[in-house]
Amino acid sequence: MIPAQMKERLWAYTAGICQHQNIFVHAIGGMEDHIHMLLQFPATLMVADAINKIKVNSSGWMSRETGRFAWQQGYGGFGVSKSNIAAVVRYIQNQERHHRKMTFEEEFIALLKKHGIEYDPRYVFG
Numbered sequence: 001m002i003p004a005q006m007k008e009r010l011w012a013y014t015a016g017i018c019q020h021q022n023i024f025v026h027a028i029g030g031m032e033d034h035i036h037m038l039l040q041f042p043a044t045l046m047v048a049d050a051i052n053k054i055k056v057n058s059s060g061w062m063s064r065e066t067g068r069f070a071w072q073q074g075y076g077g078f079g080v081s082k083s084n085i086a087a088v089v090r091y092i093q094n095q096e097r098h099h100r101k102m103t104f105e106e107e108f109i110a111l112l113k114k115h116g117i118e119y120d121p122r123y124v125f126g
Contacts, residue, residue, distance in 0.1 A: 002032050003066060010035075010062060017057045021050055026085055027092040034104050036092045038080065051075050072125075076108060078115055 002010060011028040014037070018025045024040035037054075041047060055071045062069035080088050091098065102110070105125060112119050 002030070002035075002062075004032065006062065006066060007032075009065075010058065013061050014054060014058050017054050018050075021045060021053060023050060027089040029092040029095050031095050031099055031104065036095065038085065038088050038092060047077055051077070076111065078111060 007030070011030075014028050014035070015025045018028075018037075018039060022042050023045070026038035026040065028035065028037045030036050039050075041050060055075070059070050099107075108124070109119075109121075112124075
């Protein structure tokens with residue numbers, strides 16, 4: 001869990017990790033149990049490698065700051081068209097309001113379905 005007093009610092013630290021990888025950060029935000037990032041990757045960087053660096057470095061920093069901290073093993077990544085960037089940034093900035101209507105789990109399953117991604121519910125959240 002991400003302590004409330006650490007959210008903004010974690011988002012900023014994560015943005016720094018991205019910038020070191022030449023990833024353009026449109027938005028970072030989230031809740032106590034997950035993070036959303038709208039990122040623009042350079043063509044030379046594999047997404048899986050970038051996410052691994054983000055997770056390893058941010059969890060190491062959080063562990064030093066707050067005690068034991070680790071992200072879940074997997075992640076979800078979805079493409080966003082240029083015309084939808086502003087809407088996705090607003091969505092990320094308004095996570096608290098959004099999750100009053102829908103849990104993270106419901107949201108993630110809806111995204112998988114919307115994008116036509118087959119999944120086994122036994123393995124989505126561990």
